Amino acid sequence: MERYSRQMRFAPIGARGQARLGASGVLIVGMGALGAVLASHMTRAGVGLVRFADRDYVEKSNLQRQMLYDEDDAASGLPKAIAAERKLARVNSEVRLEPVVADVTAANVEALMEGVDVVLDGTDNFRTRLLLNDACFRHGVPFVYGGAVSSQGMTATFVPGETSCLRCLIGSEPDGAGQTCDTIGVVSPIVDIVASFQAVEALKLLVGDAESRRRSLLSLELWRHQLFEMRLAPPKASCPTCGEAPTFPSLEIEADDATTLCGRETVQIRAPRPFELDRLEARLSAVCPAVERNPFLLRATLPEGERLVLFPDGRALVQGTEDIGRAKSLFDRYIGG
Template sequence: MSQYQRYSRQMLFSQIGEEGQKKFGDTSILIVGMGALGTAIANHMVRAGFGKIRIVDRDYVEKSNLQRQMLFDEKDVEAALPKAVAAKNKLEKMNSEIKIEAITTDVDASNIIELVEGIDMVMDGTDNFSTRFLLNDAAFKTGVPYVYGGAVSSRGMTALFIPGETPCLRCFIQSDGSTTGETCDTIGVISPIVDIIASYQVTEAMKYFVGAHDKLNRCLLTVDIWNNHTYSMKYSSPKVDCPACQKQEYPALQHGATSDVASLCGRETIQIKIEKTFDLKEWSNKLENIAKVKKTPFLLKAELEEGERIVMFPDGRVLVQGTSDSGRAKALYSRYIGM
């Protein structure tokens, strides 16, 4: 009875109905990235009654996130909560019937297949093409649909890629994923375009799971809401030399495809992943005499006398904030942690 009360308006939509609602409840979704797109996607999917949502993000909540990342508030910033944890806290209050799994980690070639295990669809809430190619390759290797999305400035793009039925992301974007390009941290982003792209992503997922495949928008859709432009690039045949959907080489999944040092999307932040784990209590004791330290159950921040900041996570990751120079970041890492 509670299901009818909660989802009654959605089930009145004849294209979904009671049977469609049951299908949503039996579906497991992976959302990678709990930033602007990811939080909007999760909000829609949890409210819509998708049965299991696995959310993954490597970062923690900062004040600059609040303008567009709808699941976070000022208390999350004060507590320096990991985004996955903060998002789960909000989502569980929206719908206690949904199973929500929150994982704070960096998604890379070493863990993506495990993260996709038991999942029916991969939703893209990321902000860089190296991770998107990773999601694309993992989805096509495992036969799971992948919903691409991106938003920057007033523009957004989205597409649903289905293994065995459509081309993949690599067929449209010829790049190794290393380009810095335009990001929300360099040219900004307005919140409405995020909501629009996330809504398209979730709607395509709804169509797919209720079996309305004739209604799927089989194109790469581009929207610019400030300049009133919309463009659809219809799917054609996959590129014959595509290393993912045709050659099945999946380059993003290959050994060594993921670097131990990565720049985070124009944020003057370098991520370094060398150690397997960190004991935050132990490191707090080590650093408190030489830096201003704040430790939470999820991370440790150390303000360095040089002006930069080190953020350590239990899974062995370190963010060196305040520099975009990987050499400088590695030097600080070596000085305070050791390499």
């Protein structure tokens, strides 16, 4: 156990805690800035199964804060989950890494949670966070929330049967118009700090140190050096997720076939069936000024100036517009129904 010797000398973990880590599993949803730090900590700590899901691929603008990726990943357009798995496999070959290139929705979230003991939030939107919140409370799995934007961050741990849930904290479902890194920017240290707070709470859960767990919402403003802590309230009896008669509303919402990705000038479209990338590569190469392909996706610059990114699972990103109507028109023109 030389690899973990320094961690095992830390009394709250010890040999017993290390054994529990090795027998545990986590799911990380979102492999951007937060997810990259979370996955690194979980892998280096020796968590037995580290499963992570992300729908996106590495771009140059990610490199300022998403610590697992490099310029080669961006130039190749590797999906973040794949790029992360390649890096982390060289860090700890003893950990089972399961990268998933997919958008996490009500249709697949519960399958992704199979065999895991904690779910870690690496996402950038509250719709997905509420989905994870509902799935965790339905299945009795702790959910470690985290968010970072500008120089501000928040994190809290929600444990079914013990604490209130994220829906209790934020009220009704947000309209999706919140601030993001793509709209107001972010300094990378706040990401590392928030993700590290998330990671240490996950370790406490996995080794069974209930006494040391933080039971509050922690809010940070790094640039002005401000910190605020608010104790989590008990579950609300009327809450549809953790109340007396839970209905888990986010698990009943079907994914939209077209969604604007806030602040990214991108529309995501879901096709009714998977894509045959070989066939589409040949078709688009005949009409597009530039087409790039790797084993995981196809990118094409359209004659109109927008860019089309196609994933085998039937997802398409139309980059260069936030107009859903125009995105659908371009999709239909070059891909078809």
